[in-house]
Amino acid sequence: xxxxxxxxxxxxxxxxxxxxxxxxxxxxxxxxxxxxxxxxxxxxxxxxxxxxxxxxxxxxxxxxxxxxxxxxxxxxxxxxxxxxxxxxxxxxxxxxxxxxxxxxxxxxxxxxxxxxxxxxxxxxxxxxxxxxxxxxxxxxxxxxxxxxxxxxxxxxxxxxxxxxxxxxxxxxxxxxxxxxxxxxxxxxxxxxxxxxxxxxxxxxxxxxxxxxxxxxxxxxxxxxxxxxxxxxxxxxxxxxxxxxxxxxxxxxxxxxxxxxxxxxxxxxxxxxxxxxxxxxxxxxxxxxxxxxxxxxxxxxxxxxxxxxxxxxxxxxx
Numbered sequence: 566x567x568x569x570x571x572x573x574x575x576x577x578x579x580x581x582x583x584x585x586x587x588x589x590x591x592x593x594x595x596x597x598x599x600x601x602x603x604x605x606x607x608x609x610x611x612x613x614x615x616x617x618x619x620x621x622x623x624x625x626x627x628x629x630x631x632x633x634x635x636x637x638x639x640x641x642x643x644x645x646x647x648x649x650x651x652x653x654x655x656x657x658x659x660x661x662x663x664x665x666x667x668x669x670x671x672x673x674x675x676x677x678x679x680x681x682x683x684x685x686x687x688x689x690x691x692x693x694x695x696x697x698x699x700x701x702x703x704x705x706x707x708x709x710x711x712x713x714x715x716x717x718x719x720x721x722x723x724x725x726x727x728x729x730x731x732x733x734x735x736x737x738x739x740x741x742x743x744x745x746x747x748x749x750x751x752x753x754x755x756x757x758x759x760x761x762x763x764x765x766x767x768x769x770x771x772x773x774x775x776x777x778x779x780x781x782x783x784x785x786x787x788x789x790x791x792x793x794x795x796x797x798x799x800x801x802x803x804x805x806x807x808x809x810x811x812x813x814x815x816x817x818x819x820x821x822x823x824x825x826x827x828x829x830x831x832x833x834x835x836x837x838x839x840x841x842x843x844x845x846x847x848x849x850x851x852x853x854x855x856x857x858x859x860x861x862x863x864x865x866x867x868x869x870x871x872x873x874x875x876x877x878x879x880x881x882x
Contacts, residue, residue, distance in 0.1 A: 567689020567853055569880035570682055571600075571609035572675035577695045580668035582660040583652055587826055587863040588696065588710040596694050596859075599869030600876070608882040610688065614675035614695060622673055622713055624721040625748050627705040634712060638666035655707045659697075669697055669712040672858075676719035676813075679856045684727050684811070690847070690855035690879050692816070694872075698860040700742035700815045701767060709740070709767060715858045716813045717748045723811055724754055733758065733809035733846075735800070737839055738817020738860045739827030741770035741780065745815065750774035756807040758800040760792060762820070762829050779803050788822075788830035793838060804846045811854040812847050818862030818871040826863045833874040840878035855879065 578590040600606035619631050637653050641663050644650055652660040672695035679691035699716055701709030716734060723729045734749070736742040736759035746769070749755040756777050763771060763782030770780040781799050783792060818836065820829035847853050857875065862868035876882075 568610050570688040570691035571611050572614045573694040574614040574671040576667045576671045579664035595865035595869040596872045599873050608880045614671040616670040617674035625717040630705045673713045673715045673718045676715045680719045683854045689853045693858040702744040703747040714744045716815050720813045729810045731809050732811045734813045736815035739820040743767045743769040785828035789835035808850045810851045814857035815860045816857045817860030821867040823867040824864045836871045837874040840875050
């Protein structure tokens with residue numbers, strides 16, 4: 566039985582966008598607490614997320630975007646030294662503090678290190694408990710709580726640095742992964758399948774940019790059975806046909822019925838089922854190779870329980 570890696574770093578907790586922001590450091594605490602109390606954490610191989618090299622981040626992002634984020638980080642440090650404010654806003658929802666640059670590098674670095682370990686055969690699969698999340702970050706700009714697109718960076722790294730020919734990205738966040746679509750819509754080596762609430766932020770995805778995007782918009786209040794049926798009809802045949810060599814997962818848990826940031830009706834059993842389907846495809850086509858990275862999920866209790874369900878399947882516990 567292969568091992569499941571769990572990549573995280575304390576720097577990811579130090580990124581903070583202000584009091585009351587839903588994308589808060591306590592999200593990682595909720596996951597850690599749940600894995601501790603259930604014992605699931607004992608089945609995982611814990612690894613520290615490294616800092617991603619900017620050259621690897623630039624596989625998915627414009628060099629000027631990366632430089633601008635670095636410049637903002639320097640500006641915040643200068644403000645702090647002068648006794649100024651603690652946050653700089655990139656967009657109305659997304660801010661940086663003095664620790665955000667390192668947190669963003671750790672979040673992308675976790676996905677890169679997980680990719681190395683899974684492709685190298687040290688781990689069968691891996692989960693990255695990191696923040697900031699990534700799937701709204703576009704090729705040339707940050708948005709929607711996201712600075713760098715962690716999964717997109719890792720997927721492009723698997724193609725460019727490891728020489729894989731085909732990778733799939735599965736996104737079950739309540740929001741459309743517009744950043745991932747922006748980065749990969751012209752890259753036929755990548756198949757992206759996603760399900761998301763519509764109409765809803767970021768108000769995209771209903772007109773896919775290219776044939777390698779399988780976008781499945783669903784109306785508010787759609788529940789698990791209907792979503793599972795759509796996945797069976799729309800995702801699974803395309804994944805089987807594509808035969809990916811590795812699967813990357815944008816694991817957002819904000820489609821849970823207890824999460825106030827969305828209005829979908831998923832529960833833990835649905836995330837367990839999603840993961841079972843992904844794992845079955847991975848076993849058939851890519852030696853079980855999966856790298857999953859945290860995206861959304863803002864009700865702390867529901868988030869902890871949902872990540873537990875996801876990891877129980879990945880780790881066979």
